[in-house]
Amino acid sequence: MNKALRNPLIYLIFVIPAFVLFLAFFIYPVFTAVNNSFTSWNGISKNITYIGFDNFVTAFHDVAFWKSVKNNVYFILFSCLVQVPLIVIFSLLIANVKKFKGLYKTAVFMPSIMSTAVIGILWGFIYNPDFGLANKILGVFGVSPIYWLSDKNWAMISILITNAWQWTGFYIVMVLAAILAIPKELEEAAAIDGATGFQRATKITIPLVMPIISVVIMLSIAGAMKAADIVLVMTKGGPAGSTDVMATYMIRYAITSFRHGFGNSIAVLIFIFTIIITVLYQVLISKRTERIEY
Template sequence: MNKALKNPALYVLFILPCLILFAMFFLYPIVSSIRYSLTSWNGVSSDPKFIGFDNFVKALTEKRFWTAVRNNGYFILFSCGIQVPLIVFFSLLIAHVKKLKGLYKTAVFLPSIMSTAVIGILWGFIYEPNIGLLNNILKVFGIEPLYWLSDEKYAMLSILITNAWQWTGFYIVMVLAAIISIPRELDEAAAIDGATAVQRAFSITLPLIKPIISVVIMLSIAGAMKAADIVIVMTKGGPAGSTDVMATYMIKYAITNFKYGYGNSISVLIFVFTLILTALYQLLIARRSERIEY
């Protein structure tokens, strides 16, 4: 048995299936996208025309593309600046609940297991100008109905709120798991010393869960860069392309307009932008969140 374990070929044999799957479903699609991004191709013809970096030049000089990039930026800012603090706040509240904690955890996690199509349709009814719940509430205070999904001023914000509502519960469960794993003796010792609940949260709990908060932020950034389904369901990128993100912009050209070469160049740019953002976050911020042991 020991001789077999010392044989390098045995280790290669074990990891070979994973390497094959990795090459098939990750490396090959990336290489294929890069190849077709350098061509003018309609997705049907068997002879894509090589045009070099023309697709990338067109994308980087296209106003609608930069509108889509800006909207992805809104997703990131909303996730990191508003959603993450709320996740931490509600996680701290639920962690200190004495009764029905399981019910609260299930309630906040439920939206994240629902289909995005269902979420989009549900919130579409909430945002409906005439009979929607939100406008009916505003009517009580004498505010005129707002066209949440068809007005450029409110459409993007409406999508951001819906997306946050869907995924906040998923991240709350992650942060809750980190909070629950903290030894209770630390909190009890601080309470005996006279520390209030707020002081214990800021001085003990938050520093100890900093690594999981870092993970949540990184996942939020990655999720924001690939956001597409909620936009497609709720506004299809409208009105007038004001809610398009890079993924929906790519879909419109690649599928609707049969410009697969240009669509592949957008997918490559999404990959590059995501890689740069996550790498910068890891280098500048995540490394400071050292592993906590207790």
Template sequence: MDKTLRKPLTYILFVLPALILFIAFFIYPIMDAIYYSFTSWNGISKNVKFIGIENYTTVMSDGEFWSSVKNNGYFILFSLFIQVPIIIIFSLLISNVKRLRGLYKTAVFMPSVMSTAVIGILWGFIYEPDIGLFNQILSVFGVEKIYWLSDKSWAMISILITNAWQWTGFYIVMVLAAILSIPKELDEAAMIDGATGVQRAIRITVPLIMPIISVVIMLSIAGAMKAADIVLVMTKGGPAGATDVMATFMLRNSITSFKYGFGNSIAVLIFVFTLVITALYQFLVARRVERIEY
């Protein structure tokens, strides 16, 4: 067995199946998208015309594209400054529950396993102007009904709330697992020294779980950059493009408008933007978060 493992061919044979799948389903599609992004093609005919960087210059000068980039930015900002703090707070609260902790974990995790289409339809009823839950509550306080998904002022925030509701539970379970892995002796020692619950959370628990929080932030950024399904289900990018994100802008141009080459240039830009943002985060923040050893 030892002689077998010393042979490089053995390692190659183990790695080869995964490498083939990686090339077939990741590298090849990326190369294919890059190639077609330099062409004018409708995705159906055999006539593929090479046009150089024309698609990219058209995209970069398109105001609707930059509006969709801005909306992806809203997804990122909402995740970082609202969703992540909520995740940490709820994780800390659930970790201190003595009874029915499993029930709470299941309850917060449930939306994450539901179909986005189901969640979009469910929240569509909640946002319904006449009989929706939100407007029914607001009417008690004499507030005029709000057209949550058809008003430019409210449509984007409505989608951000729905998206956060779907994925917050998934991240809570991750952070909660990190909290519960912290030795109880650390918390007990702080209690003996007279630290309050809030002080223990801020000075002990949160610093110790910073590596997993960093992972949550990274996943949130990646998820924000590829957001599309919840927008398609709830607003299809409306009203008047107010909720368009880069992915929905790409789909509308490549599939609905049959501008496949143009759509691939948008896809390449999404990939590049995501790569740059995650690389910057890794370089500026994540690399400074040390791995905690208990």
């Protein structure tokens, strides 16, 4: 066995299939999208006209495009400023329960394994202005019914809440695993020294799991930049484009309007924006999070 593992061909046998799949389903589509972004093409005909950077210029001069960019920024801000703190809080709470810990972990993880279409339809019923649970609860306090998904003042926040509900549990499990891996002796020593539960959480637990929290933030940013399915299911970008994100904007032109070249230019911009934001986060914030050994 050891002799076989010293043979480079053995490694090639395992690496080549994965490398071929990587080329076929990632590298090739990326280069194809970049190439098509410089064309005027409907995605069907054989007539492909290269028009240089015209698609990008058109996008940059389109108010609807910048509105979709702004909505992606809302996704990022909501994820980092609202969702991530809730993830940390719930992870700390679940980590400290004595009974049914497995039940709680399963309960919070369940939404993340459900189809986004199911999530969107479910929350569509919750947001229904006539019989939805949200308005029923508000009605108890005398609040008039709100048209959550058809009012542009409420549609975006409704989608953000739904998206957070779906993915918060997935990240809770990640942070919870890091918390449970911390040696109990550290908190026991702090408790003996008189540290309160809040002090132990803020001075010991959270600093020790900051590398995982940093990963959660980065994944949230990447997820926010490619958000599309929940928007398509719940509002299709409406009302009046108020919930459009870059991905739905791209889909509208690439598929619905048969402007495949323009749609590919938006896909390239999404890729570039995601890379820029991720690199900035890694350089400015993530690298400052030191890995703590214990």
